[in-house]
Amino acid sequence: MDVYAAVTSRRAVRAFTDRPVPREVLERVLSAAAWAPSGSNLQPWRVYVLTGGPLAELKRRAGERVAAGDPWDEREYEMYPPELKSPYHERRSAFGHERYSALGVAREDWEARQRAAAANWDCFGASTALFCYIDRDMGRPQWSDIGMYLQTVMLLLRAEGLHSCTQMAWSVYRRTVAEVLSPPDELILFCGMSIGFEDVTVGHARTGRAPLAETVTFVEG
Numbered sequence: 001m002d003v004y005a006a007v008t009s010r011r012a013v014r015a016f017t018d019r020p021v022p023r024e025v026l027e028r029v030l031s032a033a034a035w036a037p038s039g040s041n042l043q044p045w046r047v048y049v050l051t052g053g054p055l056a057e058l059k060r061r062a063g064e065r066v067a068a069g070d071p072w073d074e075r076e077y078e079m080y081p082p083e084l085k086s087p088y089h090e091r092r093s094a095f096g097h098e099r100y101s102a103l104g105v106a107r108e109d110w111e112a113r114q115r116a117a118a119a120n121w122d123c124f125g126a127s128t129a130l131f132c133y134i135d136r137d138m139g140r141p142q143w144s145d146i147g148m149y150l151q152t153v154m155l156l157l158r159a160e161g162l163h164s165c166t167q168m169a170w171s172v173y174r175r176t177v178a179e180v181l182s183p184p185d186e187l188i189l190f191c192g193m194s195i196g197f198e199d200v201t202v203g204h205a206r207t208g209r210a211p212l213a214e215t216v217t218f219v220e221g
């Protein structure tokens with residue numbers, strides 16, 4: 001698979017089969033992803049990979065919290081600015097519309113939207129999940145390094161015939177994740193990532209992108 005095909009075939013997949021991902025494939029992907037760039041080569045990513053019993057336990061604990069209506073854990077970072085200005089606000093609304101209309105869920109059907117969002121806690125059925133932490137001393141440039149690393153992981157997964165879904169959602173249940181993973185205190189959970197084989201029997205909508213001129217300016221001589 002060439003790089004363009006990996007980039008364009010990657011999307012947030014939210015329906016996986018229970019087929020396990022071989023450990024050697026995960027090691028191959030994560031060994032190659034370690035070549036992602038980072039400022040001064042700090043390699044600030046700290047990754048945990050969960051499968052089998054420990055992942056089932058995490059899903060169970062998170063599901064229990066949802067069922068009990070537990071409040072989210074106190075935030076260690078804000079997912080989005082409190083007021084999303086234009087054009088971000090419109091893009092977020094368009095995404096919500098794309099996502100929920102693909103599921104046949106009406107915009108005003110809050111309960112159905114909550115049910116769809118709850119699939120996050122089952123990792124959308126995936127057999128493998130990755131959790132990416134960063135040292136709390138790190139700054140914005142290192143958080144951006146983490147993004148490059150995670151995209152590298154996702155593209156390599158495509159090369160292996162696998163799909164993924166990055167999940168910031170897990171940061172709201174970070175204490176539950178920590179109960180299962182026991183990370184050192186100096187780490188902040190950025191996100192989870194569900195990994196596996198797509199369940200192609202489940203429909204999905206492709207997200208759109210802003211036209212190039214909205215996000216790129218050529219300054220030419």
Ligand SMILES: Cc1cc2nc3c(=O)[nH]c(=O)nc-3n(C[C@H](O)[C@H](O)[C@H](O)COP(=O)(O)O)c2cc1C
Pocket residue numbers: 010011012013014095120165166167168169170191207
């Ligand atoms: C950092 C990050 C966090 C995300 N968190 C979630 C999440 O918690 N749950 C979810 O279903 N999708 C999540 N997504 C997926 C985005 O919604 C998705 O990437 C975006 O809508 C673009 O769609 P595409 O990836 O299918 O191209 C996340 C993506 C990124 C990059």
